[in-house]
Amino acid sequence: MDAAEFRRRGKEMVDYVADYLENIEKRQVYPDVEPGYLRSLIPEEAPEEAESYEDVFKDIERVIMPGVTHWHSPYFYAYFPTANSFPAMLADMLCGAIGCIGFSWAASPACTELETVMLDWLGKMLKLPEDFLAGTEGRGGGVIQGTASEATLIALLAARSKIVKLIQADHPDRSETHIISKLVAYSSDQAHSSVERAGLIGGLRMKKIPTDNKFSVRGDALQKVLEEDRATGLIPFFFCATLGTTPSCAFDCVTELGPICNAEKIWMHIDAAYAGSAFICPEFRPLLNGIEFADSFNFNPHKWLLVNFDCSAMWVKNRSDIIGAFKMEPLYLKHDHQESGNHSHWQIPLGRRFRSLKIWFVFRMYGLKGLQAYIRKHVGLAKEFESLVRADQRFEISADVVLGLVCFRLKGSNELNETLLKRINNARKIHLVPCQLAGKFVLRFAVCARTTESRHVQEAWCHISHLASELLQELPH
């Protein structure tokens, strides 16, 4: 395919994309296919000879679309949102064309520099403490990671490297292996599975701190475990606080936890993967209070800030903590401006796309006010759904509704709720996933799509309520 054909096919694809997104609610949100459906629809091997673009294009509807879960349908309420906006898609087209691998400043100065400045823009939008910004002389700064999982892992590894150095400075005789065998990291018992996984990857002991009745870690709970662990000779070194947990969007109490971590020289990382986007609104910013005690902070603009995946924003107070843990510089990566920033030292992969273009396009095309309006609209829709649930005596709300997630269930057994969820998802009209809260099977209703409106939420509730009625009528009295 030459540039001339790309001009034609690219424009057709732009129309296909626009058609897809404009009409997405006409598609069934969750597919009907069974596992293995796709293999029989296409050849067993790649073709020897080139095929025509027409043949490839028509297979999108024949092969791909029947197996797509439509995350951007206004009938999709599962997991948490993933962002999708037109400005981000335009920026991604440009990113693909430039196609640079930004592993050092020299590999494409614009790629490194725009990223640093965009993370400063975003940090200011969140009113992060000055320490986290790069500016022209700051010691902190931000970087784009692929996912929150990577950010947590990087923070954990940087903390590991820092504590080992700290202990070895006082006790040069203690081996790294021995120190690591004594280390212990903590997170909420509501923390995302990726936090525990980070511990597994780093070969580090990881403990879960029990949460209170709001599913939030409090200072005294951490303090208690710290004392027990110190008494047995363990070395606490890392705490991952969650702002907006995956099951119920609960918030660890970082204003209590932060001072403890600081006093005990424990690295506090804050994972606000979903909730972080909301902190650009003054009314939600208090949820981030305590950030001043943190060593690192992360959230995903690719979830709720209209920047397509992947774009996970991470800041640290001391760049040198992160860079020191991973820096490697073979000759083929050395260049004349070594100290001008090299985000590869901040992350697991060496290669990186020009992802800051998406942030730049989206922030400028929406403006701060447009982004705030978007967050508020989703929170409003969640509150609307909450009211509908609360007005129905058969149901209960299972956790405070703070942002765009509503956790709810039928009053009654877990089995009853499992059956209700199964019927909801089998009906294919809307799509939800469950969670477990204090031993209860709970349904999660997350406002996800950019195009979700009040009418969709009302319709979803009618549907749920109707299925619940059917289910309850079948039960023996």
Added chain:
Amino acid sequence: MDAAEFRRRGKEMVDYVADYLENIEKRQVYPDVEPGYLRSLIPEEAPEEAESYEDVFKDIERVIMPGVTHWHSPYFYAYFPTANSFPAMLADMLCGAIGCIGFSWAASPACTELETVMLDWLGKMLKLPEDFLAGTEGRGGGVIQGTASEATLIALLAARSKIVKLIQADHPDRSETHIISKLVAYSSDQAHSSVERAGLIGGLRMKKIPTDNKFSVRGDALQKVLEEDRATGLIPFFFCATLGTTPSCAFDCVTELGPICNAEKIWMHIDAAYAGSAFICPEFRPLLNGIEFADSFNFNPHKWLLVNFDCSAMWVKNRSDIIGAFKMEPLYLKHDHQESGNHSHWQIPLGRRFRSLKIWFVFRMYGLKGLQAYIRKHVGLAKEFESLVRADQRFEISADVVLGLVCFRLKGSNELNETLLKRINNARKIHLVPCQLAGKFVLRFAVCARTTESRHVQEAWCHISHLASELLQELPH
């Protein structure tokens, strides 16, 4: 921006992208900017109000392009190539629109299934042993990672987990920490920095095996170190072989190394990040001989197989080795078809884009023959450059030219060659990076761009030769 405006702006962007790539050789390959150039060109904060698309668009040329290193210019010969093709860009547009996060089968069945089948297609193109294919009943299979660094790390961690379980099965009293403290992994002294970094991340001892005069690890060199290490009580468990090293595209001798690893129960991972693409040509496939001894294999179609970054293909013989090392399944990720494939268990990030679309589009639009022709063209251009160097008595070739990389230098001191490289890069006509081979400072000429033709190579050589003449004339006799 609504769908209607996206239709217009998207088509403009398609033209911009086509213009950029059609005329890329008119741009200076390496930018003139100094570190920090970008910050002063844009505001210090994100705008409050939305800006017009015209304003954003015109800043691409004002702010971004002056700081771009043009990786797809036919004057770019640095690092290794990164792929860029029109079919891949079309597929990426579709990927952005669907915007699913494929962390489980249910999260978008097409995303998981196409990936599995595409990795089978690609595995067949490489004539991988059947063990590495998923098929409908295989125990092996492939997955798309972001980068080779991630693939190496995943293989290392899976091997760690496997050896710990194996040892604990015989010695239930031995703690994981104790076992890990005895483990030792190996790679070539020519291996990419990311291999050493993987060891750092996993908290694992990593040793470099010395290479022979072809920069390749031989069986006896590994055997010697293994014996020494076993004698001191260490437990060898992992060897990362490189096919196509970054400095000189050297090949470890896996036909010798593989049987040793198998006999010693050492996980052999093969990293063929750059060279792997060439193995689709029958004449280069012998370079992969010995693959039958490997436990895992990885290369980057995003380097040399026309699939835009990121797309790093990894295969394992036993999926369960990888999955077992990382599996975590909270309730919100459970679904009815749990066993239907979940690539998130195979990688560091939980979220993943629909990257297999790019493979599907590219393989079909080029066909196997088209891809083979592309590889052969690049190898031919490298051979052409090699002949030019060899015909000039002032220069020497520093390593065998096997694929698309030529390592060369002026006969003489490292200082002389450093000066030559500085002059080449300062002239901004072409862009190269150096490497170190056996203590010598060497220039690397990697054929990179899709549009590089014989005339560009000839022109590059004339330029280098001219700068060398100038330099040599300045020297005292």
